[in-house]
Amino acid sequence: MEVRVREGDTFSYYGRLFMVPLELIIDANENVNPSSLKLGTKIMIPGYVSIPYTIKEEDTLWKIGNAKNLSLDAMMILNQMQNPNQLVPGEIIYLPERISQPNVSSKLPFSAKILMKQITTLKKSYPFINVKTIGTSVLGQPIQEIRIGKGLKKVHMNASFHANEWITTMVLMNLVNQYLISLTNRSTIRGINTINLYYETELSLVPMVNPDGVDLVLNGPPTSRHDEVMNINEGSNEFVHWKANIRGVDLNNQFPANWEIEQERKAPKSPAPRDYPGKSSLSEPEAIAMANLIKDNQYDRILAFHTQGEEFYWGYEGFEPPESELLAKEFEQVSGYKAIRNVDSHAGFKDWYIQEFKRPGFTIELGRGINPLPLSQFKDILQKVEGIFLASLYL
Incomplete structure (x- = not known):
């Protein structure tokens, strides 16, 4: 106003x-x-x-x-x-x-266009937030980052690395909206005085890492890439199982943390709806944008929202610091999600972050079922992950 x-x-x-x-x-x-x-x-x-x-x-x-x-x-x-x-x-x-009620809608899936409108609305209502384009997708869509807070502690969160996990964008945006309402209303969330978090922590968010992929799952192939995408999808008009970016590269298999192992053992050896790690690490503009963001800002911890399983992964090859285990125990307690230290996986965003910076990194698997998770799970997911969101800021 x-x-x-x-x-x-x-x-x-x-x-x-x-x-x-x-x-x-x-x-x-x-x-x-x-x-x-x-x-x-x-x-x-x-x-x-x-x-x-x-x-x-x-x-x-x-x-x-x-x-x-x-x-x-x-x-x-x-x-x-x-x-x-x-x-x-x-x-x-x-x-x-x-404003005492959320601006961000939870009734329809977020395409890249809807997300842009939601971010614009938040910026207008809460002009103390900063919005920046950190890169562009294969199709030239902006990958936007939101920053909130002024503290020395720096926390990063992201969502929708995978196209059919678009519900993670909605969850993250709603968590942010609740946080902003609490700040301007001088109210608490779960008994926590959020204005203290604003002073102590700088929060960075990338709500949609893979805008082209999300749009593909929700709206079908764009005219400019129709034949290429249909060929990758073996002629099928069904895209609900598509995880990759528009070029058929799985963005969460793109990072230089034993990327060669994933390249060797992943079944797809060419662009595919999921699991293809690309012709080299960091070959895709979306992955490059995320890597540059992290290198330029040296965050103290990162959380990547995925689906599904109601569990989270917090270790990588022994590079994780002791602080990671303390955070994992707290996340487990406040959410009911299961903490898993190691899985047989490489080349992920979280893996690379832990390996490169020796700081706490987490892959949070929201909800249960088959991706894409239905919106009927949204409220339950939001309630359970709220504790993780807050704990990542105050611990």
Whole structure:
């Protein structure tokens, strides 16, 4: 929500007036010097929207405020009013409304286009978040990263490495939305004061690593790649089992952590709907974007969301530090998911991260069943993984 600076206004006053943490207002207006606010400057108030209201015959600003539980000055600053007595029947004013329910939908699968709209909505409602394109897919679609928080601890999470695991994007975006609501409403999640997490932790999220693959599973092959994709899929119009990117490369078999072993033993020796590790490690733009993101930012821990199994993997070839086991025990306790240290697998994103940085990395397998998991599991998955999301930030 946008307001304009009046004589005597300060960020501290906005924080008290709208009951939003001062730090969030400062970060939402990073190009404005809080110590010298100029008259008329546009200021963003995070966690609010402005709602049109038509003045009725008997209305006064005090009456509207009492009915809507709004302060007089909050309404005046939003509408740039000088005199609260000058209401005209039939005139439209705007009322500040705190966002207390999720902006992010959970009713339909997220295509890449829907995700872009959801991220845009979050950025508008919570302008203290930072959104950056870290790379592009084979088809040129942006791979976006969201960053939240200012702390020294740096945590990264991602989803939809695999095309038919698109529900992981919805879960991650809803977890983020709940976190943002909690921050601006000064509320807790599971008894945890989230504003402390904001000060202590910088959270990085890539909600959809494989946008082309997700779109393929949900919408079928694009015209530009129709014949190539149909050939990889052996002529079938059924794409629900497709995990790879649009070129038929499994992005979670793309990383230089014993990649040669996977190349040798994986059955597909050419592009396929799943499991083909590519002609070389980091051959695909999506994998390159993720590797560069990690190398450039040196995260303290990473979590990659996949499906399915209600379990998570946290070791790789003995490179994992002692801290990993402590986190694994906590994740297990708060989610009910089973912690598994080692599996006979290489070349994954988590494997490479642990090998290269000797820091805690986790592959979280959400839900149970056959991919793609149905949306009927969404609420249960969200509830169970919420504890892992929070624990990764506060531990």
